[in-house]
Amino acid sequence: MSKRKWMASLGMVSIVMASVVSGCGTKTTPTSTTPATTAPTAAQKAQEPVKLKFAMWEAQGDIDFWTEKVKEYTKLKPNVSVEVIKVPDNKGQYLKVNLAANDLPDVFYMKPAALQVYKQALQPLDDLPITKDNTFAAKIDGKTLGLPLISFYEVVYYHPSVFKELGLEIPKTMPEFIALCEKIKADGKYVPLSLGMKDSWTSYPFMEFGPHVLSGDEGFLTNLPKNEAPFTANSSFDKAAKFLQEISTKKLAGPDPLSISFDQQTQAFEAKKAAMTALGQWYYPDYIKKVNSEDDLGAFIMPWRSTESEPLTAMTMSDMNIGISKNSKNLGESKAFLQWIFSQPVYGAYLSTSKQMSTMSTVKSDNAFFVKEAQKAQFKPFVYNGIDEMYNKVKAAAQYDPSMIAQDIFAGKSIDKLEADLNNKWKKAIDSSK
Structure with a gap:
């Protein structure tokens, strides 16, 4: 970020x-x-x-x-x-x-x-x-x-030359994104998705924003403290966690992203050792400053949806x-x-x-870059709201940190166990905040 x-x-x-x-x-x-x-x-x-x-x-x-x-x-x-x-x-x-x-x-x-x-x-x-x-x-x-x-808003940056070389298309759904990463990995020349999980915050597009977008509710964080057990199977949190787990278990972010820092994450992408990286628009000027060109830079919205019939939204x-x-x-x-x-x-x-x-x-x-990229796919902005007082109070009491959860997922911890522990802490935090 x-x-x-x-x-x-x-x-x-x-x-x-x-x-x-x-x-x-x-x-x-x-x-x-x-x-x-x-x-x-x-x-x-x-x-x-x-x-x-x-x-x-x-x-x-x-x-x-x-x-x-x-x-x-x-x-x-x-x-x-x-x-x-x-x-x-x-x-x-x-x-x-x-x-x-x-x-x-x-x-x-x-x-x-x-x-x-x-x-x-x-x-x-x-x-x-x-x-x-x-x-x-x-x-x-x-x-x-x-x-x-x-x-x-959040995007996935990619190298158009790599997509052309490997005959790839911009994914329109979460399953297509995984399949895309698998094709890149199978070729063996590039890391599909550059992630610097040594710096836990780099996971924010997945575990902080993913559950929010998948919920379809812009008031998701405000409503979270109203639910004593929001971290359950088939919840938006569960779907985002399993999506990230698939990236981890299939090594689609490289052999050991937990040993990679944010600087190494961006360096790998800028050197074209990685085909993609997921960050916000704020990364664009950093890329241009280091690479001095946008000739081999593209961006698409992370397709947080299971089918094309669902709306494409950008956090x-x-x-x-x-x-x-x-x-x-x-x-x-x-x-x-x-x-x-x-x-x-x-x-x-x-x-x-x-x-x-x-x-x-x-x-x-x-x-101009984002105007051009936005013309490739119609999407709707999905507004993030993270300043609700009760949410932040319960989040602090429960020690809920999406970035640390992402690290746990890459470390191989059970999502079921993570969710059970989170629900237990979440309920106690709600009770203590009343």
Whole structure:
């Protein structure tokens, strides 16, 4: 991944599909939120110096972009300097230490689920003009606490040259995907699917998103705590687990994906040692940066369905929620800085650089590669919602971690045993959360 809301599904589907079907380039519409670019006034120069901390996880493209971009902000406001801070992980442990010490950065990235963790320490953003323009603005208890920077959907990247060489076609169902991998493995030249299971999070397209999409219910995670035994035979969780188990037992992700890191996963794909890899749109700029070409790159939607009569859906989510610490010593400047981040010229430049999908109704970013690939198969966005309070509370109490479950599956553990243990923990977690 992210590397892993929101508003009503209809509105979200509209904004995602608008991004997919529109033409290329970055388009903007007029808004009053664009900051002035005139020279700083004498009053501005005379203001007391302010230093803001802007924290984000280890997404090198973002770190590089914002490290340079914030220099422009200082030119606009000479008394304000912004320090870009790299957060060691994206699961929130580093920031939780800061939260406990009441020392959060002024402005910082959060994963969707982290909004529940930090909600008491976050400044509501409803008064900012940009909030009404953010289609995926994240509300908790009726207050907007995070403005997501990007939206994206999940795909399987592949090398068209390999498909042509081996006479392969894009799979339309889960059984066809397995059969495709088996044909590639039988040829012996390429690893069918590159997976870096040493870094457990790389399994998120399968065990985090798979059960959700297979359920057909965008409110799946919200409804999960209402079921005391959701991990049963023939459940969407069970179907996703057995799909991943088949990939494991048939060695369709190589002989030992548990020994492969995420970096090795992408390196194998980029070197064309692997035919496919499953990641989000966020991976595209990384691939281009390393390979310098998209000539041998294709993408298709993971076919989470048993038959073609079922709808083809793509897991779609917003990410990189940016929030402000309510205890910031420079709250007004933090708000002004966030307003600047989502202004047309700045946010438009970010989208053009990152090749991500926009979350703002005022700034449309269209990636020609995904427009072209989307034309090959009609699909519907399936919106991910992971910020429900009860779900996150029960998930934490049950120590439910889909990525760790995926590692257990690749380690050969029984799915029946895993499900029994999960149901036992899940029921106890629900009881303790009432």
